[in-house]
Amino acid sequence: xxxxxxxxxxxxxxxxxxxxxxxxxxxxxxxxxxxxxxxxxxxxxxxxxxxxxxxxxxxxxxxxxxxxxxxxxxxxxxxxxxxxxxxxxxxxxxxxxxxxxxxxxxxxxxxxxxxxxxxxxxxxxxxxxxxxxxxxxxxxxxxxxxxxxxxxxxxxxxxxxxxxxxxxxxxxxxxxxxxxxxxxxxxxxxxxxxxxxxxxxxxxxxxxxxxxxxxxxxxxxxxxxxxxxxxxxxxxxxxxxxxxxxxxxx
Numbered sequence: 335x336x337x338x339x340x341x342x343x344x345x346x347x348x349x350x351x352x353x354x355x356x357x358x359x360x361x362x363x364x365x366x367x368x369x370x371x372x373x374x375x376x377x378x379x380x381x382x383x384x385x386x387x388x389x390x391x392x393x394x395x396x397x398x399x400x401x402x403x404x405x406x407x408x409x410x411x412x413x414x415x416x417x418x419x420x421x422x423x424x425x426x427x428x429x430x431x432x433x434x435x436x437x438x439x440x441x442x443x444x445x446x447x448x449x450x451x452x453x454x455x456x457x458x459x460x461x462x463x464x465x466x467x468x469x470x471x472x473x474x475x476x477x478x479x480x481x482x483x484x485x486x487x488x489x490x491x492x493x494x495x496x497x498x499x500x501x502x503x504x505x506x507x508x509x510x511x512x513x514x515x516x517x518x519x520x521x522x523x524x525x526x527x528x529x530x531x532x533x534x535x536x537x538x539x540x541x542x543x544x545x546x547x548x549x550x551x552x553x554x555x556x557x558x559x560x561x562x563x564x565x566x567x568x569x570x571x572x573x574x575x576x577x578x579x580x581x582x583x584x
Contacts, residue, residue, distance in 0.1 A: 347401045347452075348401055349454040349455070349474055350404075350456070351402045351403070351404050351405070351458065352405045352407050352429075352455065353384075353391065353404065354407045354409075354431065354457055354459050355387070355406060355408060355409070355460050356410075357409070358378065358380045360376070360377040361373040363376060363377055364539075366540055366542075367541070367545060379572055379573075379576070380460070381416070382566070383461060383539070383569065384416075384420070385420075386460075386565075386569055387460045387465075388424040388426060389566065393467060394467040394468075394471065395470075398470070400470065402456075402474070403427065405428070406420055407429050407431045408428055408430055408431060412428040429443070437510060438505065440495070441502050443457060444457070445502070448499060453498060454496060454498050455496065456474070458485075458493065461538035462537070463548075464548075464552075464555070469485065469494070469536075473496050477496050477498050479531075480530060481499070481528040481530065482497055482528045483532075484496075484519065484520070484530065484531075484532055485533040485535075486532055486533070486534075486535045487516070487535070487538045489538065489541075490513030490516055494533065504522050548573060552573045553574075555570070
């Protein structure tokens with residue numbers, strides 16, 4: 335399939351973790367935060383979230399000795415300079431997102447990687463920068479006994495989806511970016527007879543209310559010891575600066 339190169343380790347490691355990300359281009363990412371954020375601020379925050387997800391998934395692999403390959407599914411193209419830097423610095427394999435909507439792009443990634451020999455494939459977004467590391471381990475464990483694993487987002491969507499084989503019907507006729515995504519996906523899974531497991535709910539960042547909640551979480555996180563902190567110093571600093579700017583704009 336387009337955008338995926340053969341992986342000599344796939345039959346050994348068994349699991350692929352795919353991080354879906356957009357290039358941090360002002361005006362094309364986190365547009366629901368603008369205003370009060372400027373397009374440049376939203377793009378900078380998004381770029382930091384992408385880095386967070388790459389760093390934290392790498393840490394999860396190391397901490398729990400997870401048998402997986404990490405992929406970065408890129409939009410608009412894996413040739414974008416941001417993604418080439420991520421490939422070099424983060425040790426992640428870059429592939430293109432292929433499809434007309436989010437559902438078709440996720441389905442294509444699943445089908446392509448299963449064809450490479452992986453037994454389990456997980457897709458995660460970049461809007462949950464403080465997602466606990468153990469969630470990745472738990473998702474992989476659940477896929478040993480379930481067909482589908484979902485990480486429910488508080489807005490009615492999901493921040494993670496994992497499968498042990500392709501199920502294209504899960505990604506058709508879904509109103510993406512609405513509060514119906516999780517419920518309709520579960521409904522489709524039931525109709526297909528899939529055994530489904532849910533991770534704990536987590537908030538992703540789509541709206542200003544989500545951003546304010548993340549700012550508050552980051553402030554609490556900063557009071558912990560460095561070893562216990564979930565936020566990178568980069569994102570924590572960006573959130574602190576945005577909090578100050580938002581107060582002046584209010």
